[in-house]
Amino acid sequence: MTEHDNNTQENNTDNIHSKGVTDPLLAVSNLHARVQDNEILKGLDLVVRPGEVHAIMGPNGAGKSTLGNALAGHPKVQVTEGEAMLNGKNLLELSPEERAGEGLFLAFQYPVEIPGVNNMYFLRAALNAQRKYRGEPELDAAEFLQLVKRKMKDLDMPEDLLRRPVNEGFSGGEKKRNEIFQMSVLEPKLAILDETDSGLDIDALKAVAEGVSKMRDGQRSFLVITHYQRLLDYIKPDKVHVLADGRIVRSGGPELARELEETGYGWLEEKQDS
Amino acid sequence: MSDKLQTFWWQQAHQAVRDSAGREPEWLTEYRSEQLDRFEATGLPDKKVELWKYTDIHRLEDLLDNSLETDWELQLDDDEQARCVIVVSDYGIEVHGSLPTGVRLKPVAEAPRKLWKPFAYVEPGEGRGSRPGSQIQARAYAHVMVNQAAFKTGFWLQVAENTDVRRTIQVVYTQHEDTCLHVNNIIEMEPGSRLTLRQCAQPGAIINVVNRQWCGENACLNVGNRHHLAERSAFLTHTHTWLAENAEQHSLTSNHAGHLSRHQQDVLPVATNTRHSAGVIHRADGSSHLCSISQSLLHKPAAKTQVVMRALADDRAASVVNCAGVVYPDSDDCVVDQSLKNLLLSDNARVYSKPALEIYADEVEAAHGSTIGALDEQAMFYLRARGIPADQARDMLIQSFLSEAIELDDAPWRHSFSESLKAC
Ligand SMILES: Nc1ncnc2c1ncn2[C@@H]1O[C@H](COP(=O)(O)OP(=O)(O)OP(=O)(O)O)[C@@H](O)[C@H]1O
Ligand SMILES: [Mg+2]
Numbered sequence: 281m282t283e284h285d286n287n288t289q290e291n292n293t294d295n296i297h298s299k300g301v302t303d304p305l306l307a308v309s310n311l312h313a314r315v316q317d318n319e320i321l322k323g324l325d326l327v328v329r330p331g332e333v334h335a336i337m338g339p340n341g342a343g344k345s346t347l348g349n350a351l352a353g354h355p356k357v358q359v360t361e362g363e364a365m366l367n368g369k370n371l372l373e374l375s376p377e378e379r380a381g382e383g384l385f386l387a388f389q390y391p392v393e394i395p396g397v398n399n400m401y402f403l404r405a406a407l408n409a410q411r412k413y414r415g416e417p418e419l420d421a422a423e424f425l426q427l428v429k430r431k432m433k434d435l436d437m438p439e440d441l442l443r444r445p446v447n448e449g450f451s452g453g454e455k456k457r458n459e460i461f462q463m464s465v466l467e468p469k470l471a472i473l474d475e476t477d478s479g480l481d482i483d484a485l486k487a488v489a490e491g492v493s494k495m496r497d498g499q500r501s502f503l504v505i506t507h508y509q510r511l512l513d514y515i516k517p518d519k520v521h522v523l524a525d526g527r528i529v530r531s532g533g534p535e536l537a538r539e540l541e542e543t544g545y546g547w548l549e550e551k552q553d554s
Numbered sequence: 555m556s557d558k559l560q561t562f563w564w565q566q567a568h569q570a571v572r573d574s575a576g577r578e579p580e581w582l583t584e585y586r587s588e589q590l591d592r593f594e595a596t597g598l599p600d601k602k603v604e605l606w607k608y609t610d611i612h613r614l615e616d617l618l619d620n621s622l623e624t625d626w627e628l629q630l631d632d633d634e635q636a637r638c639v640i641v642v643s644d645y646g647i648e649v650h651g652s653l654p655t656g657v658r659l660k661p662v663a664e665a666p667r668k669l670w671k672p673f674a675y676v677e678p679g680e681g682r683g684s685r686p687g688s689q690i691q692a693r694a695y696a697h698v699m700v701n702q703a704a705f706k707t708g709f710w711l712q713v714a715e716n717t718d719v720r721r722t723i724q725v726v727y728t729q730h731e732d733t734c735l736h737v738n739n740i741i742e743m744e745p746g747s748r749l750t751l752r753q754c755a756q757p758g759a760i761i762n763v764v765n766r767q768w769c770g771e772n773a774c775l776n777v778g779n780r781h782h783l784a785e786r787s788a789f790l791t792h793t794h795t796w797l798a799e800n801a802e803q804h805s806l807t808s809n810h811a812g813h814l815s816r817h818q819q820d821v822l823p824v825a826t827n828t829r830h831s832a833g834v835i836h837r838a839d840g841s842s843h844l845c846s847i848s849q850s851l852l853h854k855p856a857a858k859t860q861v862v863m864r865a866l867a868d869d870r871a872a873s874v875v876n877c878a879g880v881v882y883p884d885s886d887d888c889v890v891d892q893s894l895k896n897l898l899l900s901d902n903a904r905v906y907s908k909p910a911l912e913i914y915a916d917e918v919e920a921a922h923g924s925t926i927g928a929l930d931e932q933a934m935f936y937l938r939a940r941g942i943p944a945d946q947a948r949d950m951l952i953q954s955f956l957s958e959a960i961e962l963d964d965a966p967w968r969h970s971f972s973e974s975l976k977a978c
Pocket of ligand 1: 315316318320338339340341342343344345346347356389
């Protein structure tokens with residue numbers, strides 16, 4: 281925890297270009313991206329260092345999910361300009377599966393249902409594909425089961441969900457918990473949580489927050505996209521950014537989230553007017 | 555007759571009629587001869603025949619010169635010894651393992667005449683079952699007519715009253731010398747009996763099977779079909795199922811590849827309260843032609859039928875799924891559910907998918923749907939974003955798509971049936 285506290289302090293200086301302590305895990309600069317014919321991201325900059333939690337807030341349609349999709353390599357999101365580096369590797373040159381292998385994880389705002397494909401089977405395929413990509417030995421069925429059992433206990437995850445087809449018939453909250461469960465098994469370097477808190481009941485929210493907290497080890501970073509202060513009460517962010525109209529328009533510490541909760545985004549228009 | 559296939563078939567049938575004389579009951583020789591005449595008069599289906607519009611019967615001509623060397627042979631491992639395997643070929647019928655108690659197996663020619671009910675298409679009196687323009691439509695059944703004239707072998711399988719046969723009986727079709735082997739089977743389920751059958755085919759060229767399935771009162775027949783064919787081979791089946799009161803027939807079929815793989819089942823309740831379900835999986839790839847047709851001709855009240863077909867077409871393949879449900883006047887309280895979904899994976903593949911409902915009765919519950927689409931891009935991204943390579947992700951989504959055909963509402967037989975899709 282000490283390391284984490286240090287990081288927090290260092291980052292509160294709000295100088296993303298500060299040299300020294302650690303190299304960034306994620307460095308996004310001047311990112312422009314289109315979806316179909318619309319430019320959604322319009323020169324976005326963001327730096328996340330190892331161990332940090334960054335929250336991204338902003339009005340509906342601002343481009344938050346598009347940012348997550350652009351980083352994860354969604355085929356519908358075309359990056360037209362700018363850079364995105366993960367751990368010194370150019371993400372934009374990699375396929376989605378290679379990005380995952382490099383340690384990027386996107387918890388989907390709307391997880392997809394895949395009938396007929398068992399959750400466990402899917403997750404083992406995913407983990408082993410990533411391990412193979414990294415040149416690590418694949419886990420056999422027994423090893424995998426052991427790992428999964430441990431993670432299930434950690435997250436208090438109902439066992440029957442895992443025996444069912446991927447997300448099929450899951451409630452909204454169950455789908456979100458399944459995303460976090462996948463994250464905990466895959467152990468990414470950078471996890472982007474896209475509104476994972478939406479639709480969760482209070483207990484599930486706590487379970488998700490605990491899951492994230494348990495995974496914080498001073499190296500792993502989180503990009504938490506959210507509309508609410510709630511989740512940030514449990515997962516204390518090092519930084520909070522406001523994304524509006526395809527750019528980060530304001531950054532600050534945890535207090536910015538509380539401020540937004542009160543003021544909303546009306547001030548954005550005033551800012552644009554002036 | 556300039557047509558190569560027609561000539562070939564005519565000669566086969568003609569020979570069979572001659573061979574039959576004196577060796578089979580007289581009425582059977584006559585029946586064969588009648589069917590030959592009918593075949594001669596009707597001719598082969600062309601593209602004007604709806605059921606043959608997208609899969610070409612003339613493809614069979616490409617296989618008439620096949621050498622029949624296959625490296626396939628029946629292998630029984632320890633587990634399978636417990637099972638009963640019936641091998642049907644031009645050498646006749648061989649039984650491996652013992653027949654379960656209560657099951658009798660005889661050559662089809664010994665089956666009593668009453669079980670040889672002619673099919674609706676050849677019975678002018680039963681005109682309601684046939685479609686408009688029936689002379690053209692009858693042509694769709696040329697392969698059935700020729701089979702009925704030319705069949706070389708086949709079994710009459712009888713399950714005794716109230717016998718619940720626990721062991722699965724497996725039927726394998728193969729051929730050694732005849733480039734086109736016609737097989738004619740009759741399955742007779744006596745009242746209250748129960749049987750699960752698995753079928754698969756190893757054609758070296760063409761195998762053409764006609765099945766009559768009789769399900770007596772309260773009987774239940776489950777059939778799992780695994781038709782995974784070599785590229786240059788063809789397998790045709792035509793199954794006619796009669797259901798007595800409270801009788802059930804369920805099937806699950808997996809079709810993959812083949813120069814021509816065509817399977818039709820007509821289900822005909824002859825009393826009330828019958829149940830039928832069919833799950834069909836198609837994997838048409840390479841240059842294969844696959845066709846599955848299910849017709850439910852509901853002449854009696856309170857029949858329930860559910861058909862789910864999931865078909866994918868890739869490369870230069872053609873896939874046809876066709877589902878017809880006719881509910882005749884006074885057949886009230888029937889339930890008909892048809893669901894056809896198709897995955898089109900290549901620009902050069904062709905898909906034809908047609909559900910059809912004709913309802914002339916009251917209080918009928920009916921649903922049907924047909925879709926043709928590509929792989930879901932968002933699902934693809936989801937899998938890849940978890941690290942799964944594109945090819946593997948594609949396979950998983952295809953599995954996901956096809957699996958819907960296995961998950962029918964009639965749950966009790968689902969599990970044992972998934973088993974039947976495994977290796978033959
Ligand atoms: N497939 C698409 N086709 C057309 N427009 C799209 C598509 N995907 C996203 N957009 C548009 O891009 C813009 C940004 O969408 P995005 O989902 O990134 O917003 P968001 O900030 O995540 O919003 P929310 O808070 O509602 O989740 C929106 O105007 C949206 O309509
Ligand atoms: Mg969003």
